Amino acid sequence: MILAVKNLKKYYGDLKAVNNISFEVKRGTVFSLLGPNGAGKTTTVEILEGLRKKTGGEIYYFGEKVNDITKSIKEKIGVALQKTELFKELTVLETVKLFRSFYQKGFTPKEIVDMVGLNEKAKSRVKNLSGGQLQRLVLGLAFVNDPEIIFLDEPTTGLDPQSRRHIWEIIQAFKKSGKTIFLTTHYMEEAERLADMVCIIDNGKIVASGSPDELIKSSGLKSIIEFQADNISTTHFPNCKKLGDKFFFETTNVAEDIQKLLANGIEDFIVRHPTLEDVFLKLTGKKLRD
Numbered sequence: 001m002i003l004a005v006k007n008l009k010k011y012y013g014d015l016k017a018v019n020n021i022s023f024e025v026k027r028g029t030v031f032s033l034l035g036p037n038g039a040g041k042t043t044t045v046e047i048l049e050g051l052r053k054k055t056g057g058e059i060y061y062f063g064e065k066v067n068d069i070t071k072s073i074k075e076k077i078g079v080a081l082q083k084t085e086l087f088k089e090l091t092v093l094e095t096v097k098l099f100r101s102f103y104q105k106g107f108t109p110k111e112i113v114d115m116v117g118l119n120e121k122a123k124s125r126v127k128n129l130s131g132g133q134l135q136r137l138v139l140g141l142a143f144v145n146d147p148e149i150i151f152l153d154e155p156t157t158g159l160d161p162q163s164r165r166h167i168w169e170i171i172q173a174f175k176k177s178g179k180t181i182f183l184t185t186h187y188m189e190e191a192e193r194l195a196d197m198v199c200i201i202d203n204g205k206i207v208a209s210g211s212p213d214e215l216i217k218s219s220g221l222k223s224i225i226e227f228q229a230d231n232i233s234t235t236h237f238p239n240c241k242k243l244g245d246k247f248f249f250e251t252t253n254v255a256e257d258i259q260k261l262l263a264n265g266i267e268d269f270i271v272r273h274p275t276l277e278d279v280f281l282k283l284t285g286k287k288l289r290d
């Protein structure tokens with residue numbers, strides 16, 4: 001076990017931002033804290049990174065209970081903050097060199113630039129990078145000290161699909177090298193794709209945990225029919241919900257429900273497997289994204 005947390009709490013006055021949560025992170029896995037904005041993800045990771053003080057609970061790093069996140073722990077962890085302030089006039093390579101200088105051991109700056117696919121941009125100034133390149137640089141900075149575990153706080157928020165996939169590939173390569181990743185996200189596809197273990201967090205509490213498959217299976221959800229329409233008859237589709245501009249409902253009899261849709265003039269629909277988004281909605285009555 002590389003990291004474990006027992007009954008972790010963080011209160012901001014009356015607000016219980018992290019409300020008694022417990023979990024374990026196994027070495028060589030991707031662990032994901034999945035939840036909507038304000039669920040308590042950043043607060044949790046920043047406590048584990050030593051950037052915020054916990055109100056209560058226990059933290060175990062590398063098998064030992066720790067009271068503070070000491071310098072020797074910080075040497076073994078890598079951190080990519082949600083908002084990392086970088087010097088805009090420095091080049092990519094200069095930035096990596098600067099961050100590398102904070103640690104005794106680690107990869108060479110060149111190795112880092114390679115790992116995150118920024119070779120061609122090594123001499124470009126930070127201010128001239130695209131959003132995706134900047135995010136890859138931030139990811140590279142989390143690797144500089146060759147950490148045992150890296151913390152990535154919403155690493156793909158706001159990125160286009162291609163940049164997001166690029167970041168996913170880097171995370172997967174890092175895992176393949178035997179390292180551990182602690183990932184917070186509100187993108188269910190990200191957790192589904194990358195995580196071995198997911199803890200779903202809402203209002204500071206863990207509402208479910210398991211592998212993505214386990215979570216979906218244990219939710220008992222069957223197939224989902226999804227479609228777009230201006231309006232629907234609630235008599236014909238009493239269980240139908242609306243998420244964004246889409247209607248959807250759980251079906252136990254696909255053939256019968258398709259007939260019903262067609263009879264109501266709805267021809268454009270898809271039948272799909274449930275996702276972690278559906279699990280979250282079922283558990284909390286809310287959607288993951290605002």
Ligand SMILES: Nc1ncnc2c1ncn2[C@@H]1O[C@H](COP(=O)(O)OP(=O)(O)OP(=O)(O)O)[C@@H](O)[C@H]1O
Nearest residue numbers: 012015017035036037038039040041042043044186
């Ligand atoms: N320094 C602070 N002082 C007071 N309240 C705070 C502070 N930091 C966070 N909060 C509150 O604690 C709750 C949890 O916030 P947190 O940032 O941990 O959530 P999150 O899941 O990371 O959300 P996001 O995706 O928006 O970062 C929110 O209600 C937030 O407003």
